[in-house]
Amino acid sequence: KQEVTQIPAALSVPEGENLVLNCSFTDSAIYNLQWFRQDPGKGLTSLLLIQSSQREQTSGRLNASLDKSSGRSTLYIAASQPGDSATYLCAVRPGRGSTLGRLYFGRGTQLTVWP
């Protein structure tokens, strides 16, 4: 069974810092990996989707990398802002198995950016 781990569980930084969130997964046979943002009491907003054949994806101040062979992904946030405060979830889509298309989620990193 695929297991996804996110480190750290919580992170508190001052505004303006560049930061890295880590995600690791146990089975490297994946179709893709998706990073989500979740605000308190809200749903999941997709940030970036990286296919298994890709090494990285960028959107604005966000950059996600994928090293499939080592089972790792990082989400890099540049010049953090208080509005970035949220929980960030990593999820992988397995490349094999019977549950078509499902995602396996990590428990998230709770980010607080203070002014």
Place this chain on the structure above:
Amino acid sequence: NAGVTQTPKFRVLKTGQSMTLLCAQDMNHEYMYWYRQDPGMGLRLIHYSVGEGTTAKGEVPDGYNVSRLKKQNFLLGLESAAPSQTSVYFCASSQRELYNEQFFGPGTRLTVL
């Protein structure tokens, strides 16, 4: 284009009561999913559907039933609610091709007393 919507947003039930959660998507997606999110547990798959008229069990299906009578709707039913089903329920959908991203609804916060 509303994406994925869920009804209701909040609900409080007493133990033993029943209810149905409705998920609707307007993106013509083939695949639909129900997840639950519990503190410290991450999101776990309850049931899923790969097309109209089909359903299958995920990793935590006990106590739930589902139906997909129309392609755009995926219903999650609790026949006899238990306190252990207190959770936030998320519906998601995606296109058939597995390289596509999954889109999530806003969630339903359910409390069972």
